[in-house]
Amino acid sequence: MMRRSMITNRVLRRTAVALCGVLAVVLLPVRSRHVTGQDAPTGIIAESSNLSSALPPGEWTRVESTVDHGLAWLASQQAEDGRFPSDEAAQPAVTSLAIMAFLSRGHVPDQGRYGRQISAAIDFVLSTQRRRGYFSLMPVAPPQQHLNPAQTAHYNHAIAGLMLGEVYGMTSGERSRRIESAISRALIYHRDVQARQKSNEGDVGGWRYAYPDSPNAQADMSVTGWALMFLRSARNAEFNIPKQYFDEGLDFVERCHEPDPEQHKKGVFRYRPLISAPGENPQITLANTASAMLTLILGGRHDHPGVVDGVRWFRTNAYPTPWRTSYFYLGSYYSSQAMAQVGGDTWNQVFPQIAAAMLEEQQEDGSWPPGTGTEAKFGSVYSTSLAVLALTPAYQLLPIYQR
DSSP states (O other), X not given: OXXXXXXXXXXXXXXXXXXXXXXXXXXXXEEOOOSSOOOOOTTTSOSEEOGGGGSOHHHHHHHHHHHHHHHHXXXXXOOTTSOOOSOGGGTTHHHHHHHHHHXXXXXXXXXXXXXXXXXXXXXXXXXXXXXXXXXXSSOOOSSOOTTSHXXXXXXXXXXXXXXXXXXXXXXXXXXXXXXXXXHHHHHHHHHHHHTSOBSSGGGTTOOOOSOSOTTSBOOOHHHHHHHHHHHHHHHHTTOOOOHHHHHHHHHHHHHTBOOOGGGTTSOSBOXXXXXXXXXXXXXXXXXXXXXXXXXXXXXXXXXXXHHHHHHHHHHHSOOOOTTSSTTHHHHHHHHHHHHHHHOHHHHHHHHHHHHHHHHHHOOTTSOOXXXXXXXXXXHHHHHHHHHHHHHOGGGOOSGGGOO
16 A cells, blocks of 8 residues: 555655754755645745745754754653653653654654664554554543543544654554554544534534544544644555545634634634634634644645735734743644745744744753643643744654645
């Protein structure tokens, strides 16, 4: 099923680029490459983008040093079973984010300074796959409560699936076969969740928590963003993902767009569509806005009004400082990746603000402090992994986010 030689060659090219150092990476012009090849509205998505133009060379050197310091701290935190520590209800998602942080700097399994640690972490994630195909360290059973496994399971599942799709072409032998089998089983479960009968027509095509199950299932932008990233990563790895799955998910994302400018103080995308949750707190946030923009752009829907509104919102608002927005680290990760996809003047305006915040917040040991609110529960491995991922889009080493 897989054209493994193509994937392996791609990984070898990525590894070679990484070894040349950050300046060689960021000085290369990057061509725009999207799923459908649709043309974007003039001035919204840059047709070509030199992502290095956002910072002068000296600042890129500082970013490189900051990232490497963060990864060294991450490596020091790994447990004997391969996991990177966090709340158990957030596993294997946090370990998967740590793996992706290493990948984003060009480190790969079984090679180089962190190769053995990356492989051990992959094995830990594989060990968390349950009989039904989803990934969760803890058993999942109703009722759903805040931050219990019934709520977090689909985050764990989608983020683990995304990571495995990224590393699939970097592995060989028995581990590669295990990853292929795990992704195949995970995709069956993933589609089952997406296709569940929803309690509201506006939720069709999206994902949410493990419970409630059909016929009362719902959907939200937060889980759906990760879920679509898993599908895209698996398709990049040449698993067969029908276009219908993407279309249904992207349709849900579009319904989360908030068209009323009066509601655009904190972003332009809601947590759930208005049609699904009339009267509820819309939860229009930085993280939901950036996640929605990223999924729509990667899905070829660059001309959707929500993307246009989102670019305008990012261009007309100062990027929020830490502790002044919920899910700061998650929002910064999504914002950095989304703005890299937009490219051009938008990237040049927004990324330096994100980078400045991240560089200022890094602690002497290389870690980033836990965030506020719910993010605080996930600890410094979570915040450090997302901080590294927010600083590294210009390297273009994660296949899912390559322009």
